[in-house]
Amino acid sequence: MNALESLILGLNRLRNRFPGGRVSPENLLLLVPHCLQRCTCESNITQDVDQCNRCGQCNVADMLQLRDEFGIRCHLVSGGREAIAVVRDPAVMAVVAVACEKELADGIRAVLPKRVIAIPNERPNGPCKNTRVDVDAVRASIRKLLGTPA
Template identity: 30%
Template sequence: MSNVETSVEAHQEVSIPARKLGDTWDGWAGEVEENNGDLETSPWYFLSFATAVLLTLTAIIWTALFLIEPRLAELPVWLSRTITMSVWGVLAAVNFMFALIVATVATGVNFVPFMKGRHIALSTIIPYSVKFGKLFGLSKDRISNSILQVGNRLTVANQGSIERDELLILLPRCLDKQTRDDIKLMTSKYDVDFHICAGGQMARQLLTEKKPKGVIAVACERDLMAGVQDVKAAVPVIAIANKRPEGPCRNTNINMTEMENAIRMYLGKELLPVDRELVEQN
């Protein structure tokens, strides 16, 4: 397989509006991002906030049932019990599934086969977890990075090996020259292709054309979250957030070990040792 770099010029039929920055950065005022644009964050932040959300939800439901207990007592016993048991049953199932997600992230053992074909970023708990995170001083981008870390671990746990031509690697055009050169060498080493996309429209076109069984997507946290939610986990995704020392959409870079391990995971090869720990909140 020859290494292919698909750029804007190679897909002239795709109409991409001119932009100074990425669409998700329209409100950016030019300030330097926290930690010089490296927002890599432990998955345990999101899992902690999600736990807080579920505990709060449990308390709210318990309080609601307590307050309406006199009304429930007026109903036939069988109906009152059915309502109460149904509510607690659904809540228990949600909490149990979340516990399995936590166990999978902690151990790497697949306790979540029900997550195959799904992505944690599609969960309805996400907006509430973001709000909890902000209470503790974490930006939405940092929490998004943590969510993507969780999603990556669940993908790894559920994913089997695929063929080289079944892997689709999507890169943003903002990567610096050194990073592009490094990726060219790496993809040549594993005989896989990569494609540089100008935006979501081109990425969707490539997904339609290639019909991959696995995707590695590189972008900022905002674009990655939007992309995952857009494709609705129709294909397994490993999301790699870029580092932005000069701000978004220019001269960005990535952790190359993370990229290589993503490729090796899809191809069924043993993973390399991680070259550094995840960055905690700074």
């Protein structure tokens, strides 16, 4: 287990110490790293994730599909500082965070005890390039926090 995986495991343990109740969709944030975007994509989704035209070549389209399906928030971030700012919004009560960098995971840890489920991304091309995420795991985490059956 590497350092990031240990950190995420620790985050999930901390989250379980603050079980909380069901979260409303408008209070649930799906936080994803910019490195999910395919590196050849020319859509400027850093400023506005809805600039993604959902071509399906990377998991950004899947994250938007989940956002729309559940009526939750979704934010794409470039690093830990931005993640902290987004998660500190008082309207955000719980977070499903796709973790790319230790910095991002640290940012999430900084806003505990808000409920966080951190999902490690997949890095078939090395760090921060064309990363992927298990969409089913993200969906299951959203359902868990919303309290909706599978």
